[in-house]
Amino acid sequence: MTSNFASNIQAKAQEVTKEDYEKARVLLSDAARSGAYLYPFKGIIYFMTHRSLWKPFSSRILPTLGLTAGVFASMFFFTYLPQLAILVFVNGPLAVFTTILLILNESSTIINVISRNFLLQDALLDTFDGTLLTRNDAGIVSEGRQLKSGSDPIARLGKIIKSPFSKFTPKALVRYVMYLPLNFIPVVGTVIFIFLQGRSRGSSVHGRYFQLKGWSSSQQQDWLERHTGPYTTFGLVATLLEMIPIASMFFAFTNTVGAALWAADIEQRNTQMTQGTAPNLRESAKKAE
Numbered sequence: 001m002t003s004n005f006a007s008n009i010q011a012k013a014q015e016v017t018k019e020d021y022e023k024a025r026v027l028l029s030d031a032a033r034s035g036a037y038l039y040p041f042k043g044i045i046y047f048m049t050h051r052s053l054w055k056p057f058s059s060r061i062l063p064t065l066g067l068t069a070g071v072f073a074s075m076f077f078f079t080y081l082p083q084l085a086i087l088v089f090v091n092g093p094l095a096v097f098t099t100i101l102l103i104l105n106e107s108s109t110i111i112n113v114i115s116r117n118f119l120l121q122d123a124l125l126d127t128f129d130g131t132l133l134t135r136n137d138a139g140i141v142s143e144g145r146q147l148k149s150g151s152d153p154i155a156r157l158g159k160i161i162k163s164p165f166s167k168f169t170p171k172a173l174v175r176y177v178m179y180l181p182l183n184f185i186p187v188v189g190t191v192i193f194i195f196l197q198g199r200s201r202g203s204s205v206h207g208r209y210f211q212l213k214g215w216s217s218s219q220q221q222d223w224l225e226r227h228t229g230p231y232t233t234f235g236l237v238a239t240l241l242e243m244i245p246i247a248s249m250f251f252a253f254t255n256t257v258g259a260a261l262w263a264a265d266i267e268q269r270n271t272q273m274t275q276g277t278a279p280n281l282r283e284s285a286k287k288a289e
Helices: 004-036 036-049 051-119 121-132 168-186 188-202 209-214 217-226 229-241 247-269 281-288
Strands: 145-147 159-161
Touching: 004 121, 004 168, 036 229, 036 247, 051 121, 051 145, 051 188, 051 229, 121 159, 145 188, 159 188, 168 188, 168 247, 188 229, 209 247, 217 229, 217 281
Parallel strands: none
Antiparallel strands: 145 159
């Protein structure tokens, strides 16, 4: 009887492992085919080669750099040794590096919460909408704000009709705190923690795009669930870039540009994600209502 019970447990474990492996394989396959992980890098190149998109960035650079330097310096000065003292018991000598990764992630989160809610919200919104204009997507941008005539994409942006990106929610903060204990698992825990942060980040990168499309919460959730892999890989790359000290603000803007380029490709059906799953996003949105 005991042997039968053990055999059943082993069979179930193998079944679950096989299912999880298959899900992971499908997610990775979707992510690879979509090329979503490349858009943060495309955003860097596009931003650097389009001076017309620099105005929102330059208008916020001094206060945000001051915030970034202050947060990173304070976190390393006040929290490095206490956190190292805790992590050394579970990570051993590697705690020197895992503590640095943890503080970089914590600092990045603090900077994102403060800057996106108080310093960068309007600038990132203008950057996203301006990037769509450079890709000749004035039609969808006009769903969320008034547009002026002219060739400069930022200068064309008028009064906002639809409210901008959603702010950092208490639920997101609670989720972040819940995931923090993962860092007590040597090496792997820190990797999982960053991965989960990337997944959460990925689910929000197209908040403005969904808003311009007029999608309901259920429509957004359905789209994100069908494309979990691409959004997770985009969010992971974006998170890692924004963890880089001092340069995090720059990457916040380039990631926004990358997200807008991705949205433009989806809108123009120039991405693997729209082949077979949503051949016409406007029709899909209407059918889901």
